[in-house]
Amino acid sequence: MPRKKNAPSRRRFGAVRQYRSGRWTASYRDAAGKEHRAPETFETKTDAEVWLTVTEADLTRGNWIDPDAGNVDFQTYALRWTDERGLMPTTDELYRRLLRLHLLPTFAALTLNEITAARVRTWHAERKQATGATTVAKSYRLLKAVLETAVEDDVIVRNPCRIKGAGKEEAEERPVATAEQVFELAELMGPRWRFMVFLGAFATLRPEELAELRREDVDLDKRTLRITEASPELNTGKRATGPTKSRAGKRTIHLPSFLDQALRQHMAWYAEKEPDGLLFVGEKGAPFRRTTFGRKFGKARAKVIDLPQNFTFYDLRHTGNTLLAEEGASLKDLMVRMGQSSVRAAMLYQHSTASRQRQLAAKLDTRVRSDTGRTPPTPPTPPAGVPSGAAVVRPIRRSI
Incomplete structure (x- = not known):
């Protein structure tokens, strides 16, 4: 018996059939026996069969994805x-x-x-x-x-996010304060918050690490701070106390000796007295809040001469790390002190300022003078009879 015009054609894999409109469709069953139909119709029977052939190949190679997934x-x-x-x-x-x-x-x-x-x-x-x-x-x-x-998860075949460079952030370089500006800012913050500014800059601590710093984490004799936990403040105002940002965040910070007196004074006057007491609390004994502290910081920043108005508390950390880099700290040194596991993050502090470039030029001058015993070279005197460079420049001839 002849096959009906619109009946599916028999194939080893799948089937194709023609609609009354003249266009073609294709269907097949997966390994579980579930029937699937092509998501679009085809102009010719050959196009439908090619689509089935590609689908069969995907099933054979294990590249097939359930279109309903x-x-x-x-x-x-x-x-x-x-x-x-x-x-x-x-x-x-x-x-x-x-x-x-x-x-x-x-x-x-x-x-x-x-x-x-x-x-x-x-x-x-x-x-x-x-x-x-x-x-x-x-x-x-x-x-x-x-x-x-x-x-x-084999839910889609290919990621549609293909915009080159779209995920790259081109953030402006953070501003850097001078050591003198840090001290001036600390004094303007008042005695209760003065030492927090020092630790933000010269211990390069994150705000959430400072919020969870406790008396038992301090060794006065060795002048060290042990960082084991952080307490970031969420937008809800609640603090999410827990481990540091990464494993590298658990570290011991050695403080410079000029902070010794400030450290002892703060421990004696403002830190909570219990062994596990917080180092930084407000006037009423509660943990400091980002909004309240931010307003106080903004007022102090505005009074520091030449300190940019976009300078944030987090930029103190950038300042301290930049100072360390300029003093010759290696990339690994910075990573350990910052508690960073990412080389890319540490590289942010390896930028070279104009003042640093002047220092390098001066050091190079001193080194070369020392090694060679030479005085600054003077311009040579041209031999007699040789015209100067200006004399041999001929005027341009112009056509009229």
Whole structure:
């Protein structure tokens, strides 16, 4: 009996059939026996058969992905992704804020299959017009990480985040204070917070590490601080006390001797008296708050001559590390003192200032003079009869 015109053609793998419109479709069954149909129709029977051949090859090589797997919506997948990361509280807070403000408004209702490279490019261009470059870069990196996991989970075939350099932050270099400006800032902060400024600069401690520093972490005789925990303050005002940012964050800081008296005075006057008492508390005995401390810091900063108005407390850490680098501290020295496991982060403090370049030039001058015993060279006198360079420059002949 002749086969009907629109009946599926028999193939070793899958089947193709023609619609009344004249276009063709293709279908197949996976290893579990579940039927799948091509997501689009084809102009010719050959196009449909080619699509089936490619699909069969993917199944054979193990590259096949269930097309229905990517039907989960981005919001569900991204929030589950965040829950499963086991992130530090501050990182978790950052990711959820980036999702809420910058990613979910665009991608929440889309399935993972619907997030295309074109849609990502459009979103990226719109975000660049609406917010800062650093926030856009962080949002893009988060989107790319979520979708990269979707690729690993065989939910989508390829990551649509393909914008070259979109995840790179081009942040401006942090300002650096002089040692004199640090001392002036410390005095303006008042006696209770003076030593915190010193530790921010000359011990290069993070604010969250200072918040959790306790009396038992201090060795007055050896002049050392033991850093084991941190207490970052979340946007809710709560502190998320726990381990340091990384394993490298657990370290012992040796203080310079000029801080010896300031350390002993602060321990005697302002630190809590219990063995596990906090080193820094407010006038009423409560742990210091970021907002209150920030206002006090801003007022003091405004009174320091030539200190940039964008100088933050965290820039004290940058200042101290820059001073150490200029004194010859190696990259490894800086990494240990900062509690950094990343070479890239430590390299931020290896920049060379104009004053440092002048110092190097002066040191080179002294070294060469010492090694050679030479005095500064004087310009040679040209031999008699030889014209100067200016004399041999001929005027340009112009045509009329």
